Amino acid sequence: MPAKKTIANTTTKSGKSNKIPSALQAPRGVKTWKEAADWLKVRGIEDVECITPDIAGVPRGKMMPSSKFTSNTSLALPSAIYRHTISGEYPEETGDFRYDSRDSDIKLVPDLSTLSVVPWETDPTAQVICDIAGSKGENVPYTPRNVLKHVLELYRLKGWKPVVAPEIEFYLVAKNDDPDYPLHPPKGRSGRSIQGGQAYSIAGVNEFDELIDDIYHFSEKQGLEIDTLIHEEGPAQLEINLRHGDPIELADQVFLFKRTIREAALKHGIYATFMAKPMQSQAGSAMHIHQSIVEVNTGRNLFSNADGTASKEFFHFIGGMQTYIPKALSMMAPYVNSYRRLTPDMSAPVNNAWGYDNRTTAFRVPDSEPAARRVENRLPSSDANPYLALAASLGCGYLGLTQGLEPTAPADDSVNTKAIELPRGLLEAVAALEAEPAFHDVFSAEFIAIYAGVKRGEFETFMQVISPWEREYLLLNV
Incomplete structure (x- = not known):
């Protein structure tokens, strides 16, 4: 049988019930x-x-x-x-x-x-x-989804496949009809506006239980998977972590999540904003990107040797990020407001350093098993186009892999109190993007011209x- x-x-809409065959239930x-x-x-x-x-x-x-x-x-x-x-x-x-x-x-x-x-x-x-x-x-070649697809094709031609996991921070803010007035956190279920200093607070998340339920409900209906949700450092600042997977699929999810979260917030009479720095003197919002590369034929993590040690490709990838990401920063920090987030002592990197489990660096290597060895890019802000931020991060790593670039020594201590090592504003970052000839092959000259x-x-x-x-x-x- x-x-x-x-x-x-x-x-x-008419109230009639339809039976959905299993093949169409997804x-x-x-x-x-x-x-x-x-x-x-x-x-x-x-x-x-x-x-x-x-x-x-x-x-x-x-x-x-x-x-x-x-x-x-x-x-x-x-x-x-x-x-x-x-x-x-x-x-x-x-x-x-x-x-x-x-x-x-x-x-x-x-x-x-x-x-x-x-x-x-x-x-x-x-x-x-x-x-x-x-x-x-x-x-x-100049549309964001196609820019990312081209970068992934470069990896495919080498027999590699990137795996990514984005983390997206955002603020909930009270409705603001006049842009001349500063933004303020909304009132939660307690009737009071939530204050800062609530990182990882369950009570902070519970202030917006009904809204978060709607985010989960809307996400489930669209087939979007949330790994975890936490309260971040700023007042009514939340973070959603997504499961690792294919870069196009994850960029699509971020694209849809932004829309979903905004709609859920509006349902409850407040705004959700992905501005990099919506509130003065508060932490900005990032889109951290965890990245690893696997060999297509074997499924092996390219960043780990058979004995579990870090491979030369792992260090070349970091070397590429250190060399090229400052020149591609405008794809990860795309607005004037983005550079307000990249300031010292505000929970965002202002350097080009890397380190092991060091959150003050631009490129952090989390503690993990060899099969899960990865690099977290902490520079992108949540206002970035996810397709372009992923393309920039992976594209710079690709250049490091193919050019055999070596990184600096890993940072052992805090490196976020030193001078800013990145473009300080949008025009400087755009000029650096245009001046790098290696980007013409990775992102296309036509895209760079239009974007700039x-x-x-x-x-x-x-x-x-x-x-x-x-x-x-x-x-x-x-």
């Missing part, structure tokens, strides 16, 4: 368009959001009826969406940054393995992350705003 299929139930992803049509039908999905991350990591795309989604409809966007700033402006052409003179279309190509429901929508809605191709199907032009445009927009500091100290004194 054939195996009996497991049947699950779901409820459509909350996330299908393999074929036929499965996609069946997956949508049994869930009563009415609309599908076809989304893709722009340069900032903001979801862009189109929504359509599910029947149109499965009818081989061609989906197009203007290429200009990858050339505007976070404020929606189009910067002047500078350096190698140029606009497409025709403002031609690019195609959204759905990745069906990312198909999932949108659990906060009142109407039955699904979402799918899309890749970007040219109008004739050609590769578009957009970042210069964002800086010029920032310079148009007069800050409270200027009014405080210059108004009557100069």
Whole structure:
């Protein structure tokens, strides 16, 4: 007798119960368009959001009826969406940054393995992350998902596969209608605003029990897996750790988690922010990235020898990060605000050092068994586009592996009280990105030109705003 299929139930908008065959029960992803049509039908999905991350990591795309989604409809966007700033402006052409003179279309190509429901929508809605191709199907090298895919292809050609595990910090803040006023932590279930100094506090997490329940519920509905959730150092600052896995899958998860957490917070009348430094005098928010490399043929961790000792590749990877990440920092710290986090004595590295279980270094090697030997990059901030932050971190490690670069000696003591060893601001970081010829092959020259032009445009927009500091100290004194 054939195996009996497991049947699950779901409820459509009309209240009717649908039985879902076991082959379609997975909350996330299908393999074929036929499965996609069946997956949508049994869930009563009415609309599908076809989304893709722009340069900032903001979801862009189109929504359509599910029947149109499965009818081989061609989906197009203007290429200009990858050339505007976070404020929606189009910067002047500078350096190698140029606009497409025709403002031609690019195609959204759905990745069906990312198909999932949108659990906060009142109407039955699904979402799918899309890749970007040219109008004739050609590769578009400057889009974030494609930048990361290119880096992973470089590893594949060497017989290697990166494994990553991101950790994302964020703040919950009271609603703020006027950007001239500072942000403040929201009130928790106690009726009082939570204060700082609550790192790893269970009581701090419990202040927002109902919101966290919604985060877990929304995540489960989308097939997103949270490893752990903790309260961090800042007031109402939380951190979500994700399970290790494939870099594209993990970047997709971070992309969706940011959206999920914001929606859960809004449901409870507060904001969730991934700004790197939302509150003055408080710790910033990071996106730490744990990284290891395995051999595809053997599954062996490339960072460990057969006897359990650290391999030469392990040290070359660190050497590559030390050599190149300061030049790629703008991909991990993409805004003016990002550099406010990278200041001494504020729980963020300001150096280019590495060390064993040393949280004051930029590159920390956690204590682990040889099979789990990895390097944690502590420089990226949570405002970074996850695809670009992962591409930058892995790309710099790749250059170290292929060039045989040696690291410095590991730091034994605190190295966070010395002079800042990194680009101090956005323009300096962008100039370093453009000046490194090795990045043209790793990230593509076209991406670097577009990214640098957009970042210069964002800086010029920032310079148009007069800050409270200027009014405080210059108004009557100069």
